[in-house]
Each structure stands twice: as structure tokens, then as C-alpha cells.
Amino acid sequence: MQIDIRGLRKSFGDHVVLDGIDMTIEDGKTTVILGQTGCGKSVLIKHIIGLLKPDAGQIVVNGIDITRLRRSELTEILKNFGVLFQSAALFDSMTVGENVAFPLIEHTDLPHAKIVGIVEEKLAIVGLKGVESLYPSELSGGMKKRVGLARAIALEPKVLIFDEPTTGLDPVMSDTIDNLIIDTQKRLGVTSIVISHDIPGTFKIAHWIAMLYKGKVVLYGNPDDFKNTKDPIVRQFLERKAEGPLQVEV
Amino acid sequence: MAFEPLKIFEYIGERFTAFLEELGGICTTFVQSVVLLFMPPLRLDLFLKQMEFIGVESSFIVLLTGAFTGMVFALQTSYAFRLFGAQNLIGPSVALSLARELGPVLSGLMVTGRVGSAMAAELGTMKVTEQIDALSTMGINPVQYLVTPRVVSSILMLPMLTVLFDFIGIVGSYFMAVYLLGLNGERFVNDTIYMVDLKDVYIGLLKAAVFGALIAVVGCYKGYYAEKGAEGVGKAATQAVVITSVSILIADYFLTAMLF
Numbered sequence: 211m212q213i214d215i216r217g218l219r220k221s222f223g224d225h226v227v228l229d230g231i232d233m234t235i236e237d238g239k240t241t242v243i244l245g246q247t248g249c250g251k252s253v254l255i256k257h258i259i260g261l262l263k264p265d266a267g268q269i270v271v272n273g274i275d276i277t278r279l280r281r282s283e284l285t286e287i288l289k290n291f292g293v294l295f296q297s298a299a300l301f302d303s304m305t306v307g308e309n310v311a312f313p314l315i316e317h318t319d320l321p322h323a324k325i326v327g328i329v330e331e332k333l334a335i336v337g338l339k340g341v342e343s344l345y346p347s348e349l350s351g352g353m354k355k356r357v358g359l360a361r362a363i364a365l366e367p368k369v370l371i372f373d374e375p376t377t378g379l380d381p382v383m384s385d386t387i388d389n390l391i392i393d394t395q396k397r398l399g400v401t402s403i404v405i406s407h408d409i410p411g412t413f414k415i416a417h418w419i420a421m422l423y424k425g426k427v428v429l430y431g432n433p434d435d436f437k438n439t440k441d442p443i444v445r446q447f448l449e450r451k452a453e454g455p456l457q458v459e460v
Numbered sequence: 461m462a463f464e465p466l467k468i469f470e471y472i473g474e475r476f477t478a479f480l481e482e483l484g485g486i487c488t489t490f491v492q493s494v495v496l497l498f499m500p501p502l503r504l505d506l507f508l509k510q511m512e513f514i515g516v517e518s519s520f521i522v523l524l525t526g527a528f529t530g531m532v533f534a535l536q537t538s539y540a541f542r543l544f545g546a547q548n549l550i551g552p553s554v555a556l557s558l559a560r561e562l563g564p565v566l567s568g569l570m571v572t573g574r575v576g577s578a579m580a581a582e583l584g585t586m587k588v589t590e591q592i593d594a595l596s597t598m599g600i601n602p603v604q605y606l607v608t609p610r611v612v613s614s615i616l617m618l619p620m621l622t623v624l625f626d627f628i629g630i631v632g633s634y635f636m637a638v639y640l641l642g643l644n645g646e647r648f649v650n651d652t653i654y655m656v657d658l659k660d661v662y663i664g665l666l667k668a669a670v671f672g673a674l675i676a677v678v679g680c681y682k683g684y685y686a687e688k689g690a691e692g693v694g695k696a697a698t699q700a701v702v703i704t705s706v707s708i709l710i711a712d713y714f715l716t717a718m719l720f
Contacts, residue, residue, distance in 0.1 A: 259597045285599040299594035302585075313598050 211272055211290060211368040211401050212237040213258065218267035219425075220253055227253045229425030231267070235418075240395050240402040242412045244447065245422035246456060251405045252296075254422070255373055258403065259293055260284045271369075289317055292362030292400075296374045298354040300346040300361070306333070307342030310361045317365060332360040335397070336390055352383035356390065363394060370394065372404040376411055384411060391415050409448055413437075421447065423456070485685070489603070490677045493611045496604035506609040514575050514610075514676075515617030522621045523628050525570050529562055530554055530629030534636040547641065551648040552655030554633040555626075559660045560720070563626040565712050567618060568671035572704045576679040579610055580700035583683025584693035592684070607684070611676040618672030619665040626664070663719045670715060671708050678704045 213235035220228040227250040235241045245251050256262040258269055260276060268275045276287055300309050310329045314320060320328070333339060336356040346354060355375060362370060372391060376384035388411045395402045395415075406412050412419060413433045420430045421444055429436065429444050436444060446454030533554045541547045583606060586592050595602045630652065638645040679700045686696040 256593075261593055261596055281601070285601075288597055288599040291597060293594065293597045295590045295594060297589050299590035301591055301594070302589070316598065316600055 213369070213401065213403075214268070214270040215254075215258075216268045216270065218254070218257060218269065219265045220250075220257065220262065221265055226425050228257075228264070228267075231422075231425070231427055233420050233427055233430060235401060235403055237401050238399050239417035240391065240404060240415050241418040241420065242404045242406050242416040243420050243422060244406060244409075244412060246447070247407075249422045250425055251422055252373060255371055255403065255405060259291055259371060260288060289365065290368040291371065292365065292367035292369070293371045294355065294358045294362045294373065294375055296377060298346070298358035300354055300357055302346050304345075305342060306338075306344050306346070306349070306357050309346070309357060310342075310364055313361065313364045328364065329360075332364050333357070335363070335394070336360045337386070352379050352386070355379070355387055359387075359390060359394065363398065366398060367400060369401045369403070370398075372402065372406075374405050374407065376406065376408045384408060385414075388414050409450070482681075486677055486681045489607060489681045489684070490611065490673065492603050493607040493677070493680075496601060496608050497612060499604065503605070503609065506605070507613055510609045510613035511617055513578075514571065514613050514672075515620055518571050518574055518617070518621055519624060521570050521574060522567050522625050525566055526558075526563070526625035526628040527632040529566060529625075530558065530632030531636045533557060533562070533629070534633035534641070538637070538641050547637075547643055548647055548651055550637050550641070550643065551630075551633065551652040555630050555652045555656045556660060558626045558629040559656060559664045561664075561712070561716070563622045563629065564618075564664050564668040564671060565708060567622045567625045567668060568675065568708045569705055571614075571618060571621065571672075572675050572701055572708065575614070576675045576700045576704045577697040579676060579679030580683040580686070581693055581697040583680055584686030584696040585683075587684060587686050588689050588693060602684075607676075607680040610680055611673060614672040614676035615669050616672070618668040618675070622665055622668040626661070663715075666719065667712060667715050670711055674707050674711065675704050678707065 215231050215233045215235070218228050218231040219226075231254060243251050243254065253262065257264055257277070260279075264277055267277070269277050271287060274287070276284060279287065300306075301312065304312065307326075307329050310332055311325050314325045314328060318325075329342060330339075333341065336359050338353065338356055338360070341349070341353070341357070346357070349357065359375075370391075375387050375391065379387065388408075391402060391404065392415055394400065402415075404412075404415060413436075416433055418430070418432060419436050421428050421436075423443050429439060429441055431439075436448065439445065443455050446456050534550050537550050537553050538547060541549050541553075583592070586606070592602045592606070595605055634645065634648055637643040637648055682696040682700040682703070683693075686692045
């Protein structure tokens with residue numbers, strides 16, 4: 211599923227968050243969106259999954275501008291999307307098994323036994339076994355993310371969106387999640403969009419990278435383009451330096 | 461700092477606009493939740509779960525409050541009625557007060573404290589931990605999934621709790637009047653049946669249904685739009701209780717003026 215973002219603008223009051231974003235998310239590839247905290251990455255993602263309406267611009271998914279769809283039409287498109295939220299967003303009143311089964315129960319007529327089998331299979335893909343009866347509060351941060359990923363892939367979506375999948379995790383767990391993103395992308399052939407601050411992880415998983423700054427895309431290219439760029443904003447971000455054109459808003 | 465009289469009007473205007481916005485939001489939430497009841501899918505298990513939480517699990521606190529309200533009301537009225545030898549009116553006056561006012565209002569206030577705050581806290585937590593966003597991205601309407609079962613169950617359960625409150629309140633006043641104050645039990649029952657019209661009970665139950673809608677809609681609305689993490693969730697729960705309690709008392713006045 212290819213996603214074309216054209217002239218996307220969004221403001222909250224006087225604060226311009228997205229100032230004309232143009233970008234293509236290529237079908238079957240992993241695109242990582244980089245940028246400072248508060249630069250509009252999450253807002254961009256919320257537009258792609260229909261949680262926010264833009265002030266102007268289009269998001270075209272398979273030739274359909276999803277910003278103009280009615281709720282029921284958008285729902286049909288969203289069935290092709292799986293989202294791993296930053297906090298995993300597991301339903302805390304449900305067990306792990308119920309969380310992973312949730313989209314299957316809501317959107318399919320599969321018998322209970324079949325759903326149980328799919329839940330086991332998806333949890334095994336993310337490296338978790340025998341945790342179906344645990345509640346999210348009993349899991350570690352990394353386990354929650356993996357359960358969130360299992361839930362996101364339960365319906366075998368065509369687009370997977372990861373909102374800061376490695377934030378708050380130790381380096382080993384971060385690498386495990388990166389490997390899971392690569393494996394899932396290869397196994398399901400999905401279009402992946404990853405929001406991240408993690409530079410080594412980005413170079414490991416990305417086919418394409420976009421960097422946002424002040425509501426615009428400052429650089430869009432493959433990992434080599436980013437490694438070789440002379441753009442001072444991108445360089446400062448990649449080299450993790452406090453001094454430079456990027457300033458921390460206080 | 462210089463006194464700026466125009467600032468006062470600005471402040472009043474801002475507060476009034478915020479009030480209207482909130483009122484509009486609450487009304488919209490109610491209408492949405494009712495409309496979505498008639499759209500598939502019907503998730504019966506969610507309705508039953510909410511009915512259990514709102515109705516069954518509130519019954520003990522409602523029974524306890526009802527019993528003591530009936531008892532204390534019988535005791536208080538006995539002092540007044542004794543002055544002119546009309547103690548036989550204790551039963552009817554307690555029953556009428558319970559059916560028309562105390563049953564629906566006190567049940568509503570008790571359920572507000574227990575259920576309204578819990579709804580705001582639960583939905584607020586779901587909001588700040590992105591669980592509501594997760595529902596949306598799975599193609600599930602969060603209002604239909606979260607709000608509709610709560611509103612409908614609350615509208616159905618509050619009248620039932622009120623029936624419990626009224627019944628146990630009258631039983632409490634009976635024991636107080638007959639065993640403590642020495643009144644004739646048969647006369648207590650006969651006078652009560654004679655004086656209390658079914659209309660009094662029905663209107664009381666109608667009030668309770670309105671209060672049920674208020675409890676759920678305000679609780680869900682405050683939770684659904686909670687912001688700023690744990691502090692926001694706490695604030696939503698507190699505001700839900702305060703707004704609902706005040707709304708119940710105001711709505712009670714208007715319903716009484718219109719219906720009786």
C-alpha cells in the first residue's frame with residue numbers, strides 16, 4: 211500500500227505543527243520519520259491513521275484521499291493498518307490473549323479455536339509464549355511493546371505504523387524490537403512507517419528516511435543519503451550535538 | 461497593578477463560552493451514544509458488564525443508604541406529627557418523600573460517587589494511555605464501544621436501584637415506627653398504600669432514569685476528554701462527581717416542577 215502525503219498542514223491555535231509536508235511512503239518498504247521531540251512526527255502519524263483532520267493537504271492511500279472520507283469509509287481503510295503505539299496502548303482490563311484476539315473478534319467471524327491459534331502464532335512471532343493469561347500490568351516495557359506488535363499484526367495488515375517503538379527500552383531490547391520490525395516487514399511484506407529518535411536503529415531498519423524540522427521535511431532519502439548529507443540540521447541531529455541550528459525549545 | 465474593568469467582562473465571557481462548550485460537548489456525547497445504540501454491532505456483553513457494575517454492584521450501598529434514610533425520616537417526622545397527634549401519617553409521608561424525591565435523588569448521588577467517578581477515571585486513563593486511539597485505529601468507534609453501553613445501562617439501572625431504595629426505606633421506617641415508636645403495623649401499611657399513588661412512583665423512576673443518563677454522560681465525557689496524565693484523570697473524576705451532583709439537584713427541581 212503506497213501512501214502519498216501532499217501539502218499537509220496542521221496548526222493548533224497559532225502554533226503551526228505541520229507546514230506543508232510532501233512525502234511518499236513506498237509500498238512494501240520501511241520509512242523512518244526522524245525529528246526532534248515536538249516537531250510534529252506523532253501529529254503526522256495521527257493524520258495517517260485518521261485521528262486528526264488536516265487544515266489543508268491530502269493523504270492518498272491506494273488512490274483514495276483518506277482525509278475526506280466519512281467515518282464508516284475510513285474504518286474500512288483502517289482495517290488494513292496496524293499500529294504499535296508508543297505506550298503499546300494495551301487494553302489494561304484485558305489479558306494479553308484477549309488484547310491480541312481483540313481485532314480478530316471485532317473484524318472476523320473466525321471460530322474461537324481458530325482465534326486462539328492465531329493469538330498463539332502471533333505471540334510466538336514476537337517471541338512470547340505462554341503469556342496469554344497475564345495482564346498488561348504484569349509485563350515489562352519490552353514485553354508490552356511486543357504484545358502491542360502481536361496485536362498490530364493480528365489481522366495481517368498491509369501497513370504497520372510504529373510510534374517510537376524503542377523509546378524507554380534498554381539497548382538489547384531496542385535491538386530485539388528492531389529485529390522484530392525487520393522480520394515482520396519481510397515476513398508480511400508490509401509497508402512500515404516508524405517514528406524514531408534512535409539513530410543506530412534507524413540505519414538498521416530503514417529503506418527510506420524522512421527528517422522533519424519546523425513542520426517541513428528537511429531531507430528525504432535512503433540511509434546513504436543521510437550518512438553523506440552536508441545539511442547542518444540533519445548532521446547535528448545524527449551526531450547528537452547540542453550546538454547547531456537545531457535548538458531545544460524551552 | 462492597574463485595575464482593568466474590561467478584564468472582568470473578558471473573564472466572564474471566557475467562563476461562559478467554556479460552559480457552553482462543555483454543555484454542547486455533553487449533549488453531543490449523549491446524542492451520539494443513543495444514535496450509535498441503533499447501529500451494528502450490538503455488543504451485548506459490554507451492556508451486561510456495565511449493568512452489573514452500575515446496578516448489581518451499587519445495590520449494597522443503595523440498600524444501606526435507603527434503610528437508614530427511611531429510619532431517620534420516620535424518627536424525625538414522628539417528632540413533628542406527635543405535636544398534633546398525627547403519627548399515623550409517618551408511613552405515608554416517608555413513602556411519598558422516598559418515591560418522589562429521596563429515592564431517585566439519593567440513589568443518584570450515591571451512584572454518582574461510586575460509578576460516575578469510576579467512569580471518568582477509567583475512560584480518562586484509557587485516553588491518556590492511548591487506548592482510545594488504539595480503538596479508533598482498529599476501526600472501532602470508541603463512543604459506541606465505551607460510552608453507549610455505559611449510558612444505556614445507567615439509564616436502565618438507576619430506576620431499579622431507586623425501587624430498591626424506596627422499598628428498603630419504607631421497610632426501615634416501618635420497623636422504626638412499629639417497633640420503636642409503637643405504631644400499629646397494619647394501619648401503617650394501609651395508610652401508606654392509600655396515600656401513595658402509582659404516579660408518584662412512576663415519576664420518581666422517570667427522574668431516576670434522567671439522573672442515570674446524567675451520571676454516565678458526564679462521567680464518560682469528562683473521562684473521554686481528560687488531558688495531562690494522572691493529574692488530568694484525577695481532575696476529570698472530581699469534576700464528573702461535582703458536575704453530576706449539581707446537575708442532579710438542578711434537574712430534580714425542574715422535573716418536579718414539570719411533572720407533579
